[in-house]
Structures are given as C-alpha cells and as structure tokens.
Amino acid sequence: MERIVLNETSYHGAGCISEIVEEVRRRGFHKAFVCSDPDLVKFGVTDKVLNVLKGANLGYELYTDIKPNPTIENVQTGVAAYKKSGADYIIAIGGGSSMDTAKAIGIIINNPEFADVRSLEGVAPTKRPSVPIIAVPTTAGTAAEVTINYVITDTEKKRKFVCVDVHDIPVVAVIDSDMMSTMPRGLTAATGMDALTHAIEGYITKGAWEMTDMFHLKAIEIISRSLRGAVNGEKEGREGMALGQYVAGMGFSNVGLGIVHSMAHALGAVYDTPHGVANAILLPTVMTYNADATGEKYRDIAKAMGVQGVDGMSLREARDAACAAVAKLSEDVGIPQNLKGIVREEDVDFLAQSAMDDACRPGNPKDPTKEDIIALYRSLL
Numbered sequence: 001m002e003r004i005v006l007n008e009t010s011y012h013g014a015g016c017i018s019e020i021v022e023e024v025r026r027r028g029f030h031k032a033f034v035c036s037d038p039d040l041v042k043f044g045v046t047d048k049v050l051n052v053l054k055g056a057n058l059g060y061e062l063y064t065d066i067k068p069n070p071t072i073e074n075v076q077t078g079v080a081a082y083k084k085s086g087a088d089y090i091i092a093i094g095g096g097s098s099m100d101t102a103k104a105i106g107i108i109i110n111n112p113e114f115a116d117v118r119s120l121e122g123v124a125p126t127k128r129p130s131v132p133i134i135a136v137p138t139t140a141g142t143a144a145e146v147t148i149n150y151v152i153t154d155t156e157k158k159r160k161f162v163c164v165d166v167h168d169i170p171v172v173a174v175i176d177s178d179m180m181s182t183m184p185r186g187l188t189a190a191t192g193m194d195a196l197t198h199a200i201e202g203y204i205t206k207g208a209w210e211m212t213d214m215f216h217l218k219a220i221e222i223i224s225r226s227l228r229g230a231v232n233g234e235k236e237g238r239e240g241m242a243l244g245q246y247v248a249g250m251g252f253s254n255v256g257l258g259i260v261h262s263m264a265h266a267l268g269a270v271y272d273t274p275h276g277v278a279n280a281i282l283l284p285t286v287m288t289y290n291a292d293a294t295g296e297k298y299r300d301i302a303k304a305m306g307v308q309g310v311d312g313m314s315l316r317e318a319r320d321a322a323c324a325a326v327a328k329l330s331e332d333v334g335i336p337q338n339l340k341g342i343v344r345e346e347d348v349d350f351l352a353q354s355a356m357d358d359a360c361r362p363g364n365p366k367d368p369t370k371e372d373i374i375a376l377y378r379s380l381l
Helices: 016-027 037-040 045-055 072-085 097-110 183-205 208-229 234-253 260-273 276-293 297-304 315-332 346-359 370-379
Strands: 009-012 031-036 061-065 089-094 133-137 149-155 158-163 172-175
Touching: 009 016, 009 234, 016 045, 016 133, 016 172, 031 045, 031 072, 031 097, 031 297, 037 045, 037 297, 045 061, 045 089, 061 183, 072 097, 072 149, 089 097, 089 260, 097 149, 097 158, 133 234, 149 260, 158 260, 172 234, 183 208, 183 234, 183 276, 183 297, 183 315, 208 234, 208 297, 260 276, 260 346, 260 370, 276 315, 276 370, 297 315, 346 370
Parallel strands: 009 172, 031 061, 031 089, 089 133, 133 172
Antiparallel strands: 149 158
16 A cells, blocks of 8 residues: 655745635634744745735734754744744745744644654654644755655754654645745755755655656656756746755655665754755765666666666666766756765764664665765765
8 A cells, every 4th residue: 555645735836925815714724823944034035925914914923943954942942932822823934944843843732742852753643633834935945845754953962853744744835936036056056956866765765656756757857957047046947946846745755765865864963064965965976876776767867867868778877877967967056076074084983873773764775784874974075
C-alpha cells in the first residue's frame, strides 16, 4: 500500500495572495496568528500579506521570534504567544523556517501532550490535526507548504531533528511568485538547489514509486530549465522555480529523502550553514557515491536536465552525465564547490554520527556506514 498526502487547496500564480481573504471567510476563521521572520518584516515582504488582511478587516497578531534554523525555544515562545493571542488559525509567511515553526506550534496547540518539542522527533503519534495553517512561501525551495515534515534545531545538543506528521500539512498553500521576487541572488540559488536535491533524492529514494516519480522527474525538468534565469532575476525563471519546488514537494514529502539531507542537517546544526547551500555542495558528490544503487534512474535525470544524446550512452556514461549536469548547474548559480572554510576536521566524526542518526538516512538508495559518510565529508575538504 502507498499513501499520498497533499494540501486540501493550493493557489498558484502571481498575485494569488488575494485569495487568502476568500479562504478565511469561507472557513469561518476569525483571527490569524502570523508567523514570519524578522528580515521579511524588515524588508516589507510580510506586509504584502498583512495589507491583504487589513484591506478585508481581518484581525491578526504577528509573531517574529523565528531564526533561520528554528530552535526549540522559537517553538515554545510561539506556543505561549499563540495561547495569549486568541487566534484560531495560523498564516506562515516565509521560507522553511517560518513554516516549520508554524507547524510545530500548530501541532502542540492541538496536541498539548507533545509540549516537550523533542517528543515530536521522527513519526510522532499525534492524534489531532494541527491548528489550520495557510502557508505562503517566500522562497522557491523548501516546499514546506506542501510537506508533512518540519525540522527543528536543538541548540543545546547541536543537532537538527526531523519531524514527520500527516497532521502538520497546511490546509491551504498560496504559491505567489510575487512573494518571492525580493529574494537576493544567493538565496535564490541556494533554495533552488535545495529544491533540486528534493527532486533527485525523492526520485532515487527507497520509497519511490510511479506516482512520486512523475512529480520528481517533472520537477527536475522545471528546475534545471528555470534556476539560472531565476538567479538572474528573470520573471519566467522565478515563476518556473515557484512551481518546480512545489511539484518536488508533492513527491518527496510522501516518500522521503536520503543522505544529502542527513549530512546537510548536521552542517546546519553545527555551523548554521544555510540548508540549501549545504545540500548543493553535497549533492554531486553523494550522487556519485549512490550511482551504482540507482539502476537506470540517472539516465532519466540526465534527460530531464536537458543532456543531449543520453539514449546512446552506456549506463556508466549516463550516470556521469547526470552528476556532471548537477555540478554544472550548481557552479553556474554560484554555489561553493567544497566545504573548505565550513567544516573543521575535528568535527567530522560528530557530523557523521549526526548524519547516521538523521531520519532521512534510511531512505538513501545505498545503506552507508559511518565510515562512508566520514569519507564523503572529507572528500569535500
């Protein structure tokens, strides 16, 4: 048996944040608890949605105690603020950080027995759906608006933990490319490579099947066609990335990922490395490591990325071509090519153990040993 969980409703296209008003009224919501990070507030991005709410006389309270890699404390403070606010639904505006924080708050409010945030790690047996969430992404990357996952950082133990819960998926996703138009070049590149990692890892993960393959191959195609243009600020590229990252989310949320994510989560927890940057640096190297456990799938990836003459290649050539196409895209959008200046040699053992313990590791097409992961980190130093 397979299972697919998706948003109840999603809107796509420039300007679609205006649809929030109709959704709120139709659902009978009264007051929004708006989760958004301080930078988005500062640069006026959050205001685009707040102005829609104000224009319709819809009440809200703004919560901004959210870090780029959201912490247990961000969630606990948010739970307390939600209880005080008198809100009955959440609007999450931002990248993965705002949406992950919102999911954890929404789950704890309706499942108070999980008030200890660490108890949500893995597949937590929550009984009730989260407080209803309307998710408005401002980055084209994490697809947190359509996934059943969220990631919280335990600063005390220097680790990130992944939570997987069908109860946390936002009821409405609003994918408005105008909300993403202020993303700086570096963030566009990093979040775009995160989306490509989702699509590729989701396509080769152990749980992959025909329905998710359909999403992942289409996402790889859209992202490889759109990311360079998006980084250069082209409208068509940005719109393509808004869609491509969402399509990837429709897939990987339902089948899991692999060790690119496990290794990237460790880097984020120890060095606060931006998640997309960590994924992008690791992806070509880990793809090479995984190649011999992926059958013909790299041939499909190379084709989806626009590589010419793939059908005439040997399997080995096709695999090399897929890895090379990913490395070239990463280089073209300005991602660092190694972990120099990020990883310290004395941390490698701890990072590898964290990656082995990560919830994404079992989905990898090849079962790595801790030594394998140490070797992968070291090869990028």
